[in-house]
Amino acid sequence: MNTIEEIDDRKKPRHIAIIMDGNGRWAKEKGRLRVFGHENGVTTVRRTVESCVKFGIDYLTLYTFSTENWNRPKYEIDTLMRLLVSSLKKELKTFNKNNVRFNTIGDIKALPKNAYEELLEVMEKTKENTGMTLTLALSYGARDEMLNAVKQIAVKVKNNIISPENIDETIINNHLYTHNLPDVDLLIRTSGEHRISNFLLWQIAYAELYFIDVYWPDFKEQHLIEAIIDYQNRERRFGKTSEQLN
Ligand code: IPE
Ligand code: IPE
Numbered sequence: 025m026n027t028i029e030e031i032d033d034r035k036k037p038r039h040i041a042i043i044m045d046g047n048g049r050w051a052k053e054k055g056r057l058r059v060f061g062h063e064n065g066v067t068t069v070r071r072t073v074e075s076c077v078k079f080g081i082d083y084l085t086l087y088t089f090s091t092e093n094w095n096r097p098k099y100e101i102d103t104l105m106r107l108l109v110s111s112l113k114k115e116l117k118t119f120n121k122n123n124v125r126f127n128t129i130g131d132i133k134a135l136p137k138n139a140y141e142e143l144l145e146v147m148e149k150t151k152e153n154t155g156m157t158l159t160l161a162l163s164y165g166a167r168d169e170m171l172n173a174v175k176q177i178a179v180k181v182k183n184n185i186i187s188p189e190n191i192d193e194t195i196i197n198n199h200l201y202t203h204n205l206p207d208v209d210l211l212i213r214t215s216g217e218h219r220i221s222n223f224l225l226w227q228i229a230y231a232e233l234y235f236i237d238v239y240w241p242d243f244k245e246q247h248l249i250e251a252i253i254d255y256q257n258r259e260r261r262f263g264k265t266s267e268q269l270n
């Protein structure tokens with residue numbers, strides 16, 4: 025079993041992203057409604073944020089609601105939005121206490137008005153914080169993000185603000201929702217599914233992937249420690265040879 029003491033400040037991931045999956049199955053196995061799983065998933069979010077603050081992680085990005093999740097039953101969507109608003113109201117104080125800067129990616133204008141306004145308020149009230157940046161991906165889809173970026177760049181080309189030959193990776197990056205975030209170092213997905221589900225496709229180009237079978241409501245600090253230690257023990261070569269790195 026790995027321990028917190030093994031987390032190495034020089035080797036730990038700077039940016040952790042998590043696909044929080046398995047709430048529905050967790051509830052179903054207990055003979056409960058799917059939304060019971062979401063309610064319990066909120067507790068895991070709170071614990072995970074606190075653990076990442078404690079470990080000195082700079083960026084934590086959580087996949088909270090995808091563009092595809094709009095296709096779920098209305099009752100489930102309504103519950104998720106209600107949970108989002110009530111958690112934001114509750115957590116604002118904790119964010120400030122922990123020096124957490126709150127951020128979002130995705131088409132948040134598509135959310136119900138009260139959720140949208142609550143998000144703006146929490147972002148505004150935590151914007152001076154200098155500790156960890158917590159980003160919730162809401163109504164987020166990586167393809168939607170890229171599509172938006174292409175449209176914005178196309179308009180700038182049309183208006184002679186950018187010339188086509190100058191389009192480079194930095195320009196593309198600057199037009200993504202994540203323009204203020206570094207690339208993902210460690211991507212974790214819970215619940216045993218081995219897929220990306222339209223999350224951060226550009227930003228995970230060189231992320232280390234970590235899949236774990238536990239459902240999100242059962243994900244504990246110990247699991248996070250195991251993931252970080254596993255990450256620390258990998259060699260990230262970025263296309264080079266092992267010898268070049270040493
Ligand atoms: C993740 O759990 C939460 C959201 C996608 C909002 P799920 O609701 O996807 O749970 P499963 O995958 O159906 O078990
Ligand atoms: C991905 O989980 C989205 C979030 C965790 C918010 P899903 O449960 O929606 O993904 P798929 O549909 O099983 O791939």
Ligand code: MG
Pocket residue numbers: 045046047
């Ligand atoms: Mg799922």
